[in-house]
Every structure is written in structure tokens, then in C-alpha cells.
Amino acid sequence: MFIDIAFGKDEIKNTMKKENIQSLQVLRGLAALAVVIHHSIRAVTINNGDMVFSSPWFIDNHTVMDIGAAGVDIFFVLSGFLMFYISDKYSKESFSLTNFLAQRFIRVWPLYAVVTTVICLVLLRKLFFFDQFSFDLQLYRLASFFFIPSFNESGHLQPILGVGWTLNYEILFYVVFAISLKVSTKNPLPWVGGSLLILFFIGYFSSKETVVHAFLSNTIIFEFIFGALIGLMFKKRYLPMNTNATAIISGVLIIILASMFNVDDDFRFATTGVGAALIFCGMLTLNQDFKFPKLFITLGDASYSIYLVHMLFIYQLCFRVLYKVPETLLANINAEMIALFMTIGSVLVGILFYYLVEKPMLNWFKKYYSRSKPAIS
Template identity: 30%
Template sequence: MTAIQPSEAPSTPGPADQGSILTNIQVLRGLAALLVVFVHLQDLVRLGGASQGIFAWGNSGVDVFFVISGLIMVQATARRPVGPALFMRQRLTRVVPLYWLVTLGVFTLVWLWPGLFSSTDADPIKLAKSLAFIPYQRPDGELHPLVFLGWTLNYEMAFYLLFSVGLLAGRARLVLPLFVLGLAVVAGLIFAPTTPLARFYTAPVILEFAGGMLLGAGRGRLPQGRVAALAAAIAGACALVLMLAAPTLWPGVDRAVAAGLPALVIVAAALMLEKSGYVAKWPMARRIGDASYSIYLTHFFVTAAVTKLAAKLGMTSWPELAGLMMLAFGLVILAGLAVHYWVELPLARLFKPGARPWSRDQESPAKAKLATTGPLDH
């Protein structure tokens, strides 16, 4: 667990995406990314006889990401006006370069070695749809792009587009996206669409963005102080337990309720703790949070490689698999940090609106790191 210690004064947002990032929220982003890693280590532990879905609770990391995304978009546009075009350009700059790079990498690997990834083939049409964030149904029935994790980015990009249109309303910028998100879910519940695309964009999970937006709008009204911090810590811990236990406690309940509501409480607790002066102090936790987008997009390369190595070497005992899991997590974090500092940040600086990529007057890496957040910021 990351040590939480009281700061000398209540924390205020740092300079990220127009001044919107909070330390505790960054740490939560890192935790969310690492939760998703568990999901993709399931094939490894199944070598030892574990059942399918043993780490299904790791999927809740995505729900935390969605809530944080709604929160950060409100925070990022609260301090100074920003128009739809600039907003979308900033979002595309943050989301697209690394995602396209990983997508093209997967396409190349599958083209060279067909069958390397299950349910993924080197189809140029599917590549184009993946790069354009257009959902399509794969042979396994899932609406996943070439990089299967990209289904979350399809939601993110749709949310960004909706949010950007709402910016036309100025101070009432949240009204349109909140209304449309709610209307889409209600329509989905009433009409029960059968087409995959309609089901995708009317799924209740999109309400997690709305929850994050409402939390961002009401952040200034959250209580603070020692009593509030204690209540937040207890509520956040209980919500985390319920979120992770949700697949076992209520497997038939929609994730927007089973995982989305606890995720909302967890994010609110993190905000209250920081507002009360209790901030995560472990530097590595913040670095992992900064690199959460890179970790999220690249970790499956590591988990797949470790799983294939274990299968090839016949490592199926639980002590061996436990050691390999620890190794995989270490490699996932190292790879994610490397991609973040050496690929993600340089790309962000290169494509940043108004940037002069070939100028000698570049931002320092440290400043650039603070000035950007990932899309699952995201």
C-alpha cells in the first residue's frame, strides 16, 4: 500500500492538462492500470489449474479509469475557457500517437506471425477501424479493436467528442454531455438495441463518465479535515473491497453498479483525503500513475511473453507461477516506465498544439511530464 501522510497544507491541483492533476488521483490511475494487469495474467495461473475468470475483479480498474476521466475533463476545462477544436486536438495529441504506434505494432506482428494473438488478424479494414476508434465485432463476438484493450479508448474518444460539443455552452458545458449520456442509457434499457454498435454506446458503463463529471463539478463542496479524512479512508477502503469482490458477490449485476459505484466512492475518497492534506508520498507510486497509460497499452506484451515462456518450460507448480507473476509485474512496470519516458512523452511534446518539434527551446522532460496526463486520465 502507498503510504498516505498529511501534508503541511491541503493539496491543490498541479499543472496537468490546464492544471487538473492531483497526486492521489495519479496514484489511483497507477493502481487501476495494475488491476487490469491481473486480468491478463489469468492464462498464466490457468497453467496451474486455476479456473477461468479467477482475476475477473481486475477489470474494475477500467471503471476507476472512466470515473477519473470524467473528473479530469471537468477539472481541465474549469480554470480557463477552451474551445471544442483545441480541446479535441489536445485529447487526440494525448491519446492517438502511442495508441496508433501499439496498434500498428500488433498489426505487423499478426501479419508476420498469423495466429500470434487469438481473435486478431491482419485485416486492413479492421486496422483502419481500429485507428479511427470505430468499434467492430470480432470473430469471438467482442467489440474489440486490434489492440483489444482499445475498446476503452473507443468509449473515451466518444466521450471526448461529446464533451467538446458541450464546451460550446460555456459555463453550462456539463449539461449536454450529462444529458446525452443519461439519455443513451435510458434508451438502451427501454429499446434493448440488438445491433452491436448500438449496444456498445448505450451500455450503462458510460454513466461512469457522468459520475466522474459530477464529482469534478462538486469537488469544491467536498468536506475536509481530520474527521472527513478518516471517513473518506474508511469509505474508500470498504468500496475497494466491494469493488474487488463484486464478481463473486453479485456476478449478474451490471458493472456500472457493481464496480462503477464503488469506483466513484474510491475516487471521491482520494479527493477528500488530498483536500484534507493527506497525500500519497511514495514517489514510485506517482511515477507508476504518470506511466499508467503506457502500462495499460503495453502490459499484455509482457504478460503474454511470460505465459508463453512458462508453458514452454513446463512451469505449472504454484511456487513457480507465483514467482513468474512477480516477475511479470516487475517487467510490466519497467516496460511501462520506459515507454512512458522514451516514447509517450516525446510523442506528446512532438504533437503538442503550438509545439515547435525541431526547436532547441524545448520543455524539460520533467516539465513535460507534469504538463501531460494519459487518456485514461484520463
């Protein structure tokens, strides 16, 4: 999920200036692109399935490979900012916990369920035609349809749709934020921060073999707080407005250094997370005269679709084609060129998916929900 994975322009267009919306829209598109590049590079290097390409020029360097993963951190900062920023429109009288969570669920779940279903159909095909029962078809794994975390066959905390691990944290944050907003619509930030800290300690002191430990003890959840704090500073006009380039360049350098030194995930929030927060601040306060190409705006519009479908494109389509290419020919194909093709293809398929599936589906759910429930004011 930005303007994060689970927000659209319509939800904040009345509370933010047009230029801020556009810059955040572009940022989420670039963040999604960074994640796609990260996974494309991994696909032709450490996850290449023993396929032999010609020697990579530079992408086998772990620094180059890991930089794109920071797109996830940008998403989390964006989510924290937007949830806090839109909270001003609620009061005790207008806030409905049920409606709030229903709207978030409608924005996130349908498309996620569609893509997860496609993966399950691929696994069922293997079962019916090749008698290969997949680990992911077990009942407790299917619970990932509803953002319930579990370990995959390799012991990693990933749902059936691998990139969905970030959505599990998004949903956790939405629930925490909604409950905090129910407690205090005027100042939910301390309640959000305190709740996430308590959940972190619950996870940290849980048995290390459990899902609870693996899920809740991930310090990446504190990146939502970075976004919320930026939202507070932005509303109170504490953010410096003339240091955009400095903030963006500093954030990029921090992320590069964190990748170079292979910083442990326990400190990701304090390194890559801080870098993502600086990039976000820089984009948020860009001069209103700065104009983005329309392609960048489209990339932002389609970012959720791109994020969800790119792994399917890479591993279910590109890999199927590559496995059919003779090894002698494959060895003459440059790994960077394959990664570039995977990246471009993922973006194009994601944009197509946005226009043909996500947008019509979201419009239908919005109309259905508006007829059955009162909209949140």
C-alpha cells in the first residue's frame, strides 16, 4: 500500500494543496518502481533458479540490489503521514470506527484478494495436473487472504503473495490508528505511538519461534510514527520549505550507506527509515512551480497494482519464457538487460491492471458501500 498503498487522491484533495498531492503521488510511484527494480535484480541474481546469464556488470553488488527495498520504507512513512493528516476532519460525533476500517479494507483487500487468488489457481493447477501439493494451500496459509501472518515453507514471515507482508503491517497500523482515533480524535498520536511500542515489546518478549515474535518485533513499524510526526510538523508549519534538495539527497545517501554496510534489520527504521522520511519531507515541500511529467503521475496512480502484480509477471511469466530459452543462448544474454525488461514489463502490466481491474473494481465497491452505509464525513 499512499496516497499510500491504501489511499487515493480523492480522500485528501480537500485537505492538501494540489502540488502536495501531486508530489506524493509521484513519490509513491517512484517507491513502487524502486521495489520492482529491487525484485527484478534479485530475480536475475540470487533467485535466478540456476539460469546462467552473461556476467552482470554491476547488479550483483548487494548495495545496488538492496537500495530499491527502501521503497517499502517510503510507503510506511507515507501511510503514517496521511493517516495522521486526514484525522483533522474527524470529531467524536463524526468518527465511526466501523466505517473507517471498512473504507480502509475496501481500498486494500479486493485487489489483494484477486492477485492472491491467481497465485492459488496456479498452485491448484500444479495439484490437479502434476499432483504437486503446495505448502501454501494449507488452511492456515490461506488465512493470509485476510492479512493473518504466517511462516512460509522456508520459515520466512510471508503470505502467499510475498509482497503482501507489507500490507499485514499496513492493516495493523490502520487498526491501531482507528482505535487511537476513537479514544482521542484531537490528539491520537501519543496513543498510536504508545500502542505500537506495547505491541513491539509483546513481540520482542514472545518466543522467538512464534509468528507473534517475528511479526510484532520488527522495528519497521516505527516508520509509521515518522510519517505521523512529519504530518504534525507539516500541519503546524514547522517543516522548512527551502531545503527540498538537501533533504532528498541526504535521504538517498543514508539509504545508500545503509545498503553498503548491510545494516541489520533491527536498525532498519533508524537508517533506511530515516532516509525514507527525509526523502518524503523533500517531496512533500517541493516548490509548487515544479511540474512532473504525466507518466510519473500515472505511475503513482497505478502504484498499488504495480506493487501487487510485478512478482507474478517476473516469476510466472518471465521465468516461464526464460526456462524455454536454450542455455547456450541464455548465457549470452546480459543479466542487466533481463532485469530492465522485467522492470519495464512489470510497470506496463501493472498500469494495464490498474485501468482494467483496480479502477473499475474500486469504483464498484465505492458505489456499493455508499448505498449500504453512510460515508465518513
